[in-house]
Amino acid sequence: MIQVPQQQVPGVYHRRVGDIVVTAISDGFLDGNLEVLRNIGEDEARQILTDNFRPARRTAVNAFLIYSAGRLALLETGSGNYLQPTAGKVLANVRAAGVDPAAIEAVLLTHMHPDHSAGLTDMGTGQRNYPNAELVMHANEPAHWFDDTRMAQGNEREKKLFFQAGREQVAPYKDRWRLFTQGEVFPGVTAIPRPGHTPGHTTYMVSSGKEQLLIWGDTVHVPEVQTARPEVCMDFDTDKDMAAASRRKVFDMAATDRLLVTGMHLHFPGFAHLVRSGTGYRLISGAWETML
Ligand SMILES: [Zn+2]
Numbered sequence: 659m660i661q662v663p664q665q666q667v668p669g670v671y672h673r674r675v676g677d678i679v680v681t682a683i684s685d686g687f688l689d690g691n692l693e694v695l696r697n698i699g700e701d702e703a704r705q706i707l708t709d710n711f712r713p714a715r716r717t718a719v720n721a722f723l724i725y726s727a728g729r730l731a732l733l734e735t736g737s738g739n740y741l742q743p744t745a746g747k748v749l750a751n752v753r754a755a756g757v758d759p760a761a762i763e764a765v766l767l768t769h770m771h772p773d774h775s776a777g778l779t780d781m782g783t784g785q786r787n788y789p790n791a792e793l794v795m796h797a798n799e800p801a802h803w804f805d806d807t808r809m810a811q812g813n814e815r816e817k818k819l820f821f822q823a824g825r826e827q828v829a830p831y832k833d834r835w836r837l838f839t840q841g842e843v844f845p846g847v848t849a850i851p852r853p854g855h856t857p858g859h860t861t862y863m864v865s866s867g868k869e870q871l872l873i874w875g876d877t878v879h880v881p882e883v884q885t886a887r888p889e890v891c892m893d894f895d896t897d898k899d900m901a902a903a904s905r906r907k908v909f910d911m912a913a914t915d916r917l918l919v920t921g922m923h924l925h926f927p928g929f930a931h932l933v934r935s936g937t938g939y940r941l942i943s944g945a946w947e948t949m950l
Contacts (some may be wrong), residue, residue, distance in 0.1 A: 665858040668751050668754035668885055669747065671927035672714045672949055675918075676866025677728045678846050679682075679949075680873075682920065682927035683752055685719035685736030686771065690710070695883065696903075703883050703890070717879060718925050721748045722857040723757060724766075724864065727845035728759070731764040733862065733873060734790065734922060735777030740823055747786050748777045762788045764844055765831075767795040768875030769856040769920065770803050770824040771894075786830045793831040794843050796851055796858030800828065800835070802896070841940035852877065852908055854901030855892070861908060874921045877908045885909070886938040919945065922943050 669684025
């Protein structure tokens with residue numbers, strides 16, 4: 659009797675960047691509506707998704723292990739159990755990749771949103787999921803999310819999912835935060851802040867020898883729509899104009915320098931190139947890589 663598969667294989671994919679290995683780890687995906695888009699009509703956004711064979715706003719959620727100079731970092735932790743049951747798989751997939759979470763010495767964040775930082779801590783036990791890791795992020799992130807005045811300005815969902823979830827998730831790491839403003843934060847990994855989506859939203863350039871990979875964080879949430887229409891923002895961008903300006907800078911750099919890119923919301927594993935197309939851009943998926 660042939661057994662039909664009942665579940666997907668773990669979402670793990672390795673990519674070499676010179677001497678560094680970057681492993682994409684899937685957290686799963688989140689489905690959402692189009693009402694959260696700004697600077698575009700819902701019908702137009704739906705048409706772009708339909709043209710690209712995307713029936714819904716399906717948001718992939720990715721994290722990345724970075725093996726560099728004999729050390730191991732994890733960039734992002736996924737959504738834990740705060741959002742939808744289709745996501746929250748980073749810890750399981752880190753283990754599926756053969757990695758003991760205790761071996762991770764640094765967790766890097768692009769920003770403190772629940773699909774990025776809500777996998778830091780097991781709220782059932784209050785214990786760190788990455789017990790030996792320092793927590794590395796832009797100084798503007800905790801400054802913003804721990805600001806009670808800012809929290810009071812948010813709606814109920816933002817207060818609960820962005821401010822309170824962020825605070826409780828990073829709290830067990832509080833004696834091991836390493837805050838930066840820019841620069842090399844891990845061997846071969848340089849923080850390039852691109853604020854707007856959040857005040858400390860940061861992209862990371864991974865460089866080794868002549869090879870580079872730009873991990874662009876949340877430069878896009880709906881890749882098909884926002885590459886074609888870079889002005890399209892999300893309702894939950896802290897500063898939409900700044901987010902759009904940052905997106906244009908990242909896009910211009912990626913296309914001009916022909917960079918290999920990936921991101922937290924590109925369809926897994928997300929490695930791609932960005933090219934100019936009409937008045938916008940489009941992504942070309944990377945080819946499969948062996949580890950030879
Ligand atoms: Zn996100």
